[in-house]
Every structure is written in structure tokens, then in C-alpha cells.
Amino acid sequence: MTTETKTPVTRALFDEVMVPNYAPGKMIPVKGEGSRVWDQEGNEYIDFAGGIAVSALGHAHPALVSALTEQAQNLWHVSNVLANEPMLRLAKKLTDLTFADKVFFANSGAEANEAAFKLARRYHWEHSGPEKNEIIAFNSSFHGRTLFTVCVGGQAKYREGFEPAVDGIRHANFNDLASLEAIISDKTCAVVMEPIQGEGGILPATQEFIEGVRALCDKHNALLIFDEVQTGVGRSGALYAYQKYGVTPDILTTAKSLGGGFPIGAMLTRGDIAKSLTIGTHGSTYGGNPMGCAVSEALLDIVSQPEVLKGVEDKAARFRKHxxxxxxxxxxxKDIRGCGLLIGAELVDEWQGKSKDFLNAALEHGVMVLVAGPNVVRFAPSLIVEDELIDQGMAAFAKAVDQLVAG
Structure with missing residues (x-):
């Protein structure tokens, strides 16, 4: 009888077996509960990163665990050849809670955006002719990592080495209406924007800008797409940020917090636009799978409660004060900005390019934070993180800053 020897799971194993497109930190988390995480050595961390704005209810929330466990004992997967109950219930809740009439489910934000961009082109291919195919996005935007979505995204570094780029995409400057007005035309089929640019540095759109973009889209018969992958599902203090601005898009994409950690994405739109995705024009093998939809339904029931959304605003004010x-x-x-519990602290000029130093220093003091580019420290915690944990974690972050400044 032989005894199998298990491979030690260490950070070194990553370098041995994983494609080197990530550079993860040294510690490996093994357990999470609420807004706390423990690593292999039993060290405890306060989580203000939220899995990059994903863990809307923290780790292992009882309602999500219950939904996942119950669904796992019944039905995992049937594909889109058949409908399933969790998918239909979730779609109904999303349409009841938003402007949308129709939902398409996918596995991620990039897939949701891919569907949105394809829908926009196909809608105008049917209604306006093939020459109305141009998509306008904004510099510093981020919309995903597929070839189409990196081309729409306004950061050249993500396209480098993957050219030729997808044709028919132009970029204007964010929060600069004149810049958009200069390039939008009757060839434009859609304008896509994040209400708050995430990877671009946590930059909220001004009210004037977002209203102006809507007006220009109406003038040129272009669809307005809001990428709410990072801002959606309560993170702004409204269920979706468009509701906070009072400006309604034609298409909206959502993911990240939608599953609270279980992979799921969705594209929401009006019924008249949705008609252009007829049978066979688009699809996703796992999109709308019962497991993801069951978890998302349980999460949405909690996050959509007025007291939870109000709590986001209160907790955001607490973070800002610290x-x-x-x-x-x-x-x-230089600036502390954002909306709700998506907060960015931009470093002054002498610390430009060193946001990762703050992430690493915070980790040494038991706090998990994020960066949004080289110059911004980002906070995207659970929407229900306890006030005492905010105080405790931010006190530790303050010590990390003390250490950095002291050299």
C-alpha cells in the first residue's frame, strides 16, 4: 500500500505551474469570514479590497452559503438549451429593480460588455445600416480583457502585443464633453462609459458630463451603454450608479458584486433593443447557470434593501474621515474621491507611481487594500463591513502610511 505525497501548496508553486500574467503577493489566503481573512500561517487580515469590488457581503455570508448549498444539492447545470428557475427568478428581480426589460447572463464583466458591444452593433445594423458601427469609449477606461473589450477600453497598455485592434472604435476624454462632441457622428452606434472610472483611477463622472453624454447620444441616435461592472450592485450607495445620477442608459452591464464571489455577469437592456439578439446570434454555455443565479438572487435580496444602501453612504463617510x-x-x-464604497486616494506628486508600496505596507500591517493604477490607492470593501472593523483597519493602514513616510 502506497501513501500519496501531496505537493506543498506555496507561493513558489505559482511560479512553477501558473502562466506568469499575475504577480500575486506572498501570502495565500485559506479562509474568509465577513471582512476578515486568514492565511496559511493563521495570520489575520482585514479585507478592504473585496476581491476587487466583488465580495459585496464579505466572505462566506450565511445567506449566500445557504443558497449555494441548497442549489448544489438540486441542479448545477443544464446549459441554455433549457431555462432554469434561479435564472428566471434573478432576471425578474433585475428587471423589477432597474430600467431594463430584458437580461442576458454571462460569466464575467468582460463577457457582459462583449454582449453589449455586439448588441449595439447588431441593433444599428438592423435599424440604421452597416455603416453605423462606430463605438466611442473614453481614455483611461477599462471594459475587460477580451480582444474586443481591450480595444474598446481606453488604455493602450492592455492592447499592446495583441494588435491588430478591432476596427471602428474611437476614444474621447472622460469628463470632457467637447472632446466627445468633436468625434461623435451619425456613424456612432454607441457610446460606452463607466459612471465612475475604476481601473482608470476612481474618477466619477460629473453630473453635467453624464447628462451631456446622454443628450449627445440622443442627438446622434446612438445607444448609451453604462459599464457598471465595478459600480453596480450597491457599491455607489444606489443599487446602480445610473440611479444616483438620474441618467438612464440604453444598455447596462453588471458583474463583480452581482455574485458576491461566484462568477456571474449580466447585460440589461430595453425590450426593443434586445430584439436584435435573435436565436443563435449570441450565447454563453455557462451563462445563467443555476448555481450562480441562486447565489446572486440571495445577494440581491439583501443589497437592494434601503437600509443596506443607506449604510454604504454612512460607511463611506467613515472611510473618508480616516x-x-x-x-x-x-x-x-492629492485627492480623496469616489462614490459610496468605491474610494480612491490619489498620491501627491512626490509619491506618484508608488501606489503598490501602500498596498504592500498595508498587508504587512494586516490590511488588504487595492490600487487603481500606479498613483491611486483603492478601497472597495464589503458593503456591510462593521464600523469597528473600519476603524481598526484604517488605524492599521495609518500605521502603514507612517512607516512609508518615515522611510
Whole structure:
């Protein structure tokens, strides 16, 4: 009888077996509960990263665990050859809670955006002719990692080495209406924007800009697509950020927090637009799978509650106060901005390019944060993170900043 020897699971194993497109930190998390995470050595961390704005209810929330467990004992997968109950219930809730009449389910934000861009082109191919195919996005935007979505995204570094790029895409400057007005035309089939640019540095659209984009789309008969992959599902303090701005898109994409950690994405749109995706024009093997939809339905029931959304605003103010106190001491931040619990602290000029240093220092002090490019420290915690954990974690983050400033 032989005893199987298990391979030690260490950070070194990543370098041995994984494609090197990521550079993960040294510690490996093994357990999460609420807004706390533990690594292999039993060290505890307070999580203000939220899996990059994904863990809307923290880790292992009882309602999500229950939904997943119950569904796992019944039905995992049937593909889109058949409908399933969790998918239909979730679609009904999303349409009841938003402007949309119709839903397409996918596995991620990139897939949801891919569907949105394809729908926009096909809609105008049917209604306006093939020459109305141009998509306008904004510089510094991020819409995913597929070839189509990196081409629409406004960051050249993500396209490098993957050219030739998809044709028919142009870029304007965010929060610069004149820049958009200069290039939008009757050839434009859609304008796509994040209400708050995420990877581009946590930059909220101004009210004037977002209203102006809507007006220009109406003038040129172009569809307005809101990428709410990062801003959606309560993160802004409204269920979706468009509701906070009072400006309604024609198509909206959502993912990340939608599954609370279980992979799921969705594209929402009006019924008249949805008609262009007829049978066979688009699909997703796993899109709308019962497991993801069951978890998402349970999450949506909680996040859509008015007291949870109000709590997002209150907790955001608490984070900002801590950041302002740190800044009063060190003058390290040029700007503290964002919306709800998507917060960015932009570093002053002398610290430009060093946001990763803050992430690493925070980790050493038991706090998980994010970056949004080289110059912005990002916070995207659970929407229900406890106030005492905010205070405890931000006190630790303050010590990390103290250490960095001291050199």
C-alpha cells in the first residue's frame, strides 16, 4: 500500500505551474469570514479590497452559503438549451429593480460588455445600416480583457502585443464633453462609459458630463451603454450608479458584486433593443447557470434593501474621515474621491507611481487594500463591513502610511 505525497501548496508553486500574467503577493489566503481573512500561517487580515469590488457581503455570508448549498444539492447545470428557475427568478428581480426589460447572463464583466458591444452593433445594423458601427469609449477606461473589450477600453497598455485592434472604435476624454462632441457622428452606434472610472483611477463622472453624454447620444441616435461592472450592485450607495445620477442608459452591464464571489455577469437592456439578439446570434454555455443565479438572487435580496444602501453612504463617510485624518498628518494624498464604497486616494506628486508600496505596507500591517493604477490607492470593501472593523483597519493602514513616510 502506497501513501500519496501531496505537493506543498506555496507561493513558489505559482511560479512553477501558473502562466506568469499575475504577480500575486506572498501570502495565500485559506479562509474568509465577513471582512476578515486568514492565511496559511493563521495570520489575520482585514479585507478592504473585496476581491476587487466583488465580495459585496464579505466572505462566506450565511445567506449566500445557504443558497449555494441548497442549489448544489438540486441542479448545477443544464446549459441554455433549457431555462432554469434561479435564472428566471434573478432576471425578474433585475428587471423589477432597474430600467431594463430584458437580461442576458454571462460569466464575467468582460463577457457582459462583449454582449453589449455586439448588441449595439447588431441593433444599428438592423435599424440604421452597416455603416453605423462606430463605438466611442473614453481614455483611461477599462471594459475587460477580451480582444474586443481591450480595444474598446481606453488604455493602450492592455492592447499592446495583441494588435491588430478591432476596427471602428474611437476614444474621447472622460469628463470632457467637447472632446466627445468633436468625434461623435451619425456613424456612432454607441457610446460606452463607466459612471465612475475604476481601473482608470476612481474618477466619477460629473453630473453635467453624464447628462451631456446622454443628450449627445440622443442627438446622434446612438445607444448609451453604462459599464457598471465595478459600480453596480450597491457599491455607489444606489443599487446602480445610473440611479444616483438620474441618467438612464440604453444598455447596462453588471458583474463583480452581482455574485458576491461566484462568477456571474449580466447585460440589461430595453425590450426593443434586445430584439436584435435573435436565436443563435449570441450565447454563453455557462451563462445563467443555476448555481450562480441562486447565489446572486440571495445577494440581491439583501443589497437592494434601503437600509443596506443607506449604510454604504454612512460607511463611506467613515472611510473618508480616516483618510482625511491621515492626510492632515502627512499631506500624502492629492485627492480623496469616489462614490459610496468605491474610494480612491490619489498620491501627491512626490509619491506618484508608488501606489503598490501602500498596498504592500498595508498587508504587512494586516490590511488588504487595492490600487487603481500606479498613483491611486483603492478601497472597495464589503458593503456591510462593521464600523469597528473600519476603524481598526484604517488605524492599521495609518500605521502603514507612517512607516512609508518615515522611510
Amino acid at each position: 483618510l482625511e485624518d491621515i492626510n492632515a498628518k502627512h499631506g500624502i494624498f
